[in-house]
Amino acid sequence: MTGPVGTVPHPPRAWRLLPSGGYAGRAHLLLERSATASRRSWLVFLSGFFEPVFYLLAMGQGLGSLVGELPGPDGAPIGYAAFIAPGLLAASAMNGAVFDSTFNVFFKLKYAKLYDAMLATPLGAVDVALGEIGWALVRGGLYAVGFLLVMAGFGLLGTPWALLALPAALLVALAFAAVGMAATSFMRSWQDFDLVTLVTVPMFLFSTTFYPLSVYPGWLQVVVECLPLYHAVELMRGLTTGAVSLALLGHVAYFLVMAVLGGAVAARRLEALLLR
Amino acid sequence: MAGEADRATGRVPGPWGGVALVVENHWEWYRRNWRATAVSTVVQPLLFVLAFGVGFGALVRGSGQVAAATGGVDYLVWIAPGLLAMSAVQTGAFDSTYPVLSGFKWQRTYTAMTAGPITPGQVALGHLGWLAVKTAGAGLVCAAVIALLGGVAGPGILLAVLVSVLTGAAVAAPITAYSATLETEGASFPAIFRFVVIPMTLFSGTFFPVDRLPELVRPLVGVSPLWHGTELARAAALGGPWPPWPAVLGHVAYLLALLGVGTVLAVRTFTRRLAR
Amino acid sequence: MADGLVQARGLTKRFGRVEAVRGIDLDVGRGEVFGFLGPNGAGKSSAMRMIACVSPRSAGDLQVLGMDPDRDGPAIRSRIGVVPQLDNLDLELSVRQNLHLYGRYFGLSRSAVRAKAVELLEFARLTERAEDEVEPLSGGMKRRLTIARALVNDPELLLLDEPTTGLDPQARHLVWERLYRLKREGVTQIITTHYMDEAEQLCDRLVVMDGGVIVAEGAPHELIGRYSTREVLELRFEPEHRPSGDVLSGVLAGRVERVEELPDRLLVYTADGEAAQAAVTAAGHRPLAALVRRSSLEDVFLRLTGRTLVD
Incomplete structure (x- = not known):
C-alpha cells in the first residue's frame, strides 16, 4: 500500500473565525463539479437564458402595442420594451439566484445527499456554501451577459452606463442567493417551498417590472418601495436608460445590506443546514 | 373452512369504475395536502389577474389602443378568460411532469395501484381525470374572485372554465405520455417548461391579440393548443363575438384531437411501463 | 495504544434529549478489520459519523489517526475513505466523472485523478460502464462505485456503513471479495453491519452495540465461545x-x-x-x-x- 495522497488543505487566516474544519479553501471545486454537470444537461442550462428573452419578445412588442411610451426614470418618455427589459433582467437575476439557493440546494441536500458525500472529504460546510453561491453567480452572470447582448441587439441600450448592469445583476443575485440559502436552512419539506413561490411571484409581478409605480394608490406605493426586487428593477432601469443619479447608490446599499445580513444568517445556520 | 375462492374479498372494478377509484385516490391525497398546490393552482393565477387585469389595466384604461385591441371591452374583462385558460395549461403541464415521474419512481403510487385489480390504462385515465376535476375546481374559484373584482361579463365565464379544462387536459395528456417514458430524474422537465410551456403562455393571445406578434411568429401560433383554447374561452366569456363556425369547430377539433392522441399514448406508455 | 488508528474514551452523541451513543470506548489498530454489530438504532451509524469527522461529538475523547476530529477534521478526512449507508453518488455525472470530481475534492491533480479512476474502475469491475449515467446501474454496481470512490485518496482507514445491505447474495459476495483484497493490502477497515455472516466473514474483532452502549467485544469466534x-x-x-x-x-x-x-x-x-x-x-x-x-x-x-x- 502506498501512503495517502490526499493533501491537507490550509484555509486562509480570515476563515479561522468560523467553526474549525468548515473551510478548506476549495470552493472552486464545486464550480468545477457544477460546470461538468451542466455540460451533460446543456439544453436545460441554455433554456435559462431564453426565459427572459421570450418575455421581452412577447411583452415588449405585444403589450407595448397597447401602451406606447412610458415615462422613464428621469421622466423622459421611453418605449415599452426599453421600460420592461431592465425589469426582466433584474427579475431573472432574482429568480435564478433564488432557485439555485433554495430548490437546488434542498434537492442536493435531502435527496441526492450530495453534500454528505462532499463533507466526507476534506471539504467543509463553508466550501459547499461558497461553491453553490459562486455557481449561482457564474450562471446568473452568463445569463445577464446574454440578455444584455439581446437588449443591445434590439437597440435598447443607448448608454455606456449599461455596462454596469452586469455587476449590478451579480450583486442582486448575490443578495438573493444569500437570503435564499439562509431561508433553505429553515426548510423542512417541499411544502415549505410554496412560501418561496409566494414571495418571488408577487415580487416579479408587482415590483414595477411591467408598469410604473404611479399605477398604485399611495399606500401601496410605499409597500412596493420596500420590496428588494423594486430596488433591483430601479437600479437596472437607471443604468440601462442612462438616467444615472446618486439615488442608484441607495439601491446598491440596499443589496449590500441584504447580502451581508443573509450571509451572516446563512453562515450561522450552515452547520444546522449541512451537519446534523 | 371456506374455499380459497371465497376467502379473498377483492373485486375487479368495471372499466370506468377503476378510473373512478384512481381519481378517488388522488382526491384523498389532495384533501390532506391541498395547501401544497393551492398556491400554484389558485393563488398564482389570481396574482396574474391582479398584476395584469387590475394593475396593467389601470395603466391603459381609456386608451384608444386598448379599445382597438379588445373590441372596446375593459382590459380586465378581456384578459380574465385568457388567464383562466393559461392557468389550466400551467397546472396540467406541471402536474404531468414530476408528479407522474414520482408515481413511477419515487413514491411508486402507480406501482402500488396496479398491484391490485386496477390496470395501468386506468391509472393513466385516472390521472387525467383527476387533473380535469382539479383544474375545474381551481377555475371556478378563480372565476368567482374575478367576478368580485368586476372582471366577469356574464354567465359565459362558466363555459370559459369548461374550455380551460379541455385545453389543460389537451396539453397534459401528451406530456403525461412523455413523462411515463422517462427513466431519468426528470432533468429534461425545466427545458420543457422553458421551451414549450412558457412560450405557449406568452404567444397565445393571453395578454394581447396575436396580430400584435411579429409576422415571423404568427404562423406558429396555430400550433399552440392554448391559442385555440383562448379563442374559444374569450368568445364564451365575453358572450361573443364568436369566430365563424368553421373556425370554432376547428379549435374544438384541434383540442379534442390532441387530447385523444395524448390519451392513447399515455395509456400505452403507462401500460408498457407498469406491465413489463 | 500507540499504534491505534482510532481511539475513543467515553464517546457520546446526543441529539436533543436522545442519547444515540452513550459513552463507548474503542481501540482500532492498524491493519485491523473492526466491526460494529447491532440492530437498527443501536448507535453504530452515529459512532461512524463521529469517526468520519462529519458529526461533532457531544462528549468524551476521540482520536483518529492521532488527531482530534474537532480540530483537524479536514486533515483526518483527507486520509480516510467513507462508504455511507445509502449511496450518495452524483447522479448528474457519469460513472467516471464521479471518481474524477471526488478525487479533486481531496486536492489530487487532474492527471493523478485520471490515472486513479482507470485503476478504480477496474477494481469495481465498471470499466465497461465508465461513461454511463449512474442512475441505471444495478444496486451492486452502485455500491461498488461508492466503495471505489472512497478509495480515490488511497486511504489509511476505510469506514463502511452497512456495505452490503439491500444487495442480492451474488453482489454481496463480490463486495466481500473486494473488501478482503483491501484487507490484504493492509487497509484498516471499520464496518457496521447487522448481518452476522458479514461480521463473521470480514471482521478480525468486533463490538456488539445495543441501545448506544457496547455490550461485548472480541473476535467473532471468541464471542461465540464466550456467550453461546x-x-x-x-x-x-x-x-x-x-x-x-x-x-x-x-x-x-x-x-x-x-x-x-x-x-x-x-x-x-x-x-x-x-x-x-x-x-x-x-x-x-x-x-x-x-x-x-x-x-x-x-x-x-x-x-x-x-x-x-x-x-
Missing part, C-alpha cells in the same frame, strides 16, 4: 402443541445450557444438538421441524440483549 454453546437446536411446533421454554428445560435438564423462546420457534442451546432432539422426541413432543446448527453471532446477540438482531 457449540450447537443450537431450532424447533418449530404447531401453535397449539408448542411446549413452553420451561417445560423443555425440564425435559432436557442437565443436557442444555438454556432455552430461548422466539415468536416462531424455540432455540435450545446445547453442546450436542442431536442428543437434545432425541430427548425432546422421547418426551412425547412432536416438532413440525427440527434443525441442528452451529452457534453464530446471532445467538451471541440474543444472549446479550434478549432480542433478535433483525426484527
